Amino acid sequence: MFLASCFFSSVLSQINETTIDPAKKYEDLIKSQDAPKIQEPVVTPHAQSAAEEKQDELILLLPKLDPALYTDWNTPDKPVIWTEGNPALDFSQGNQELFNELKLEKILKQTYTKENHIVDVLIYKFKDFTGAYSAYTVLHSGATTKLKVGKNASESDKLVNFWRGNYFIDIHTNAENDSVAKEFIILASQDISKNLQTEQMPPVVAIQLPALNRVQGTEKYCLGSVCCKKYFTGNTIDFDLFNLSESGGIITAQYQEDNSKDKERISLILSRYITKESAQAVFASFKEYFEKQKLANKEMEIDFDIDDSTLKIKNQKNNYTMLKQRGNLLAIAYNIMNKKSGKQVLALIPWPIEIAKPINTITDTEK
Template identity: 20%
Template sequence: MGSLLLLLPLMMTPSDTVSPAAMQKLLPTALFEWTFAEPSKTYTGREIFHYMDGAGEVYLAYGFQRLLVQRYARPGQEEILVEVFDMSLPRNAYGAFTNMQGRGPAVEIGQGGEYKSGLLDFWKGRYFVCVMIDRENDDAKKAVFGMAAMISETITEQGEIPGIIALLPQADYLPETLRYFYRNEILNIHFYVADKNLFHLNEATDAVLVRIKSDKSYLLLIQYPGSTEADAALADFTRQYMPESRGSGVVRTENKKWTACRKGRNALAVVFDAPTQAAARKLLDKVQRRIR
């Protein structure tokens, strides 16, 4: 019973699926003379591959449920393409947003947004939203911002940022490099560790990867449902990634940089590519105080 209680915070189940009609209501019918170019299209689950090929796997790895695509047209102007992803849970929407954050300047739309080169993306509640144009001009850019703001206002729910983010040493990392996830495939997109899932990442775990300001090393934090799962992952990682560390939890890798890991109660902290052993240990010391 005790372990079940420990699992509860992480074993979040998707809330009810949002119907296409309800998703459609999130969108304005017109803005600045842009109107629907055609009826919207929806893609549920693996149907996302009818809209995008392999890239759809990224959204599925974040618990994607349904995509609504709406195109807006205005004579003589850029087409505006709106994609609303129902990610089923706020943590998934947040993860999908962090997966591509750092593209450009932040915008105050939704619970976190960015705009660059015609693409404005943001997350709010269970939704991740992209509003885009192919070629920028003043009117079309204004419409993109207006459209995104209207959608954001229509989404009434607010999502919680996963608690693991608060465990990071806030002043030490580059915010735009933060990636939140719980699947090995996403980890490997941002920092390739191994083809096998050495950290035992799954829906019951929470993970965050950041780059450290001072030396550009990588800090990976993973929270497990309990200490047993964290122990198992640590054992697998050290055995297969750093066997010569002989339990010290630190090793100099082939690029002459340092990898070090440490376990808290139900969490692992791993530093990759630290310039020195001391730098790796110092960072882990700082993190360990938070994951104890």
């Protein structure tokens, strides 16, 4: 039991030396001169056979089941592919409306078996990387992993999820404490990640999200109101006011200081707009929105700091919401227990530097 529990640790470096580490096994076989020749997982147009050229692009991303790595594993059935307009092959699991918003193009599902061990591989392909990144942030399971797969990855005893380029990958088993299946999951995640040659950084607004005091795993990135209303919980914000069609998406995360009293967690929403004017218009819409709410809630207090472009709302005792806009960025912090901590979270954002034109500047035409 001890070795099994060690195997399922998300920190692979802590695995007992007597336990097989599939990630290390993969690397050792690749590097070993005495190892059997392993079929190169990266498929190039020149290396494809006539049969492979007829295969769907997602099939070419799957692991090749080299016997040196995948002993006795096989595919009992051909992969099934769902594409837009083919609802009979729908693996969306109730997320069809969300996937439409994220511009999902197709899903591949391939099942692998070894005796009574079963693993499912699902590959989701989106129109662009923003949809795939959003899908990863709202749909992944497990904790952040040190496995070198994808650009963002998570892992649990039963799965590995990761994002890379236009793809969100879900490799999982439904069995409990299945070390054989978990070894396959890790090996397959490395193969698929290598087959995905694309490199892509996260959306800019995700990079601008402050890292200090952020609670890892709470990040969620959305492109539209369907995603926001489903996954941005714990608030009464009208997400239609964000005018996301003029933005590069919206991202949220929770923040908590180590010495925070009562383990206060502040939620931060950050949106980046195409223009400064768009951000200003959205800020004005939210200001009007909260002012209307105040008419129905006599306990609500609103303070607008015009110099700092910050709107401070006291919803009730020890419950604040703060909005700030500068340049093309707009941020909303809520679930704030005291104004000081709210200001500290907003101060972490890398706000654009705005240089004001001197009032007494004389132009060439005025000379």
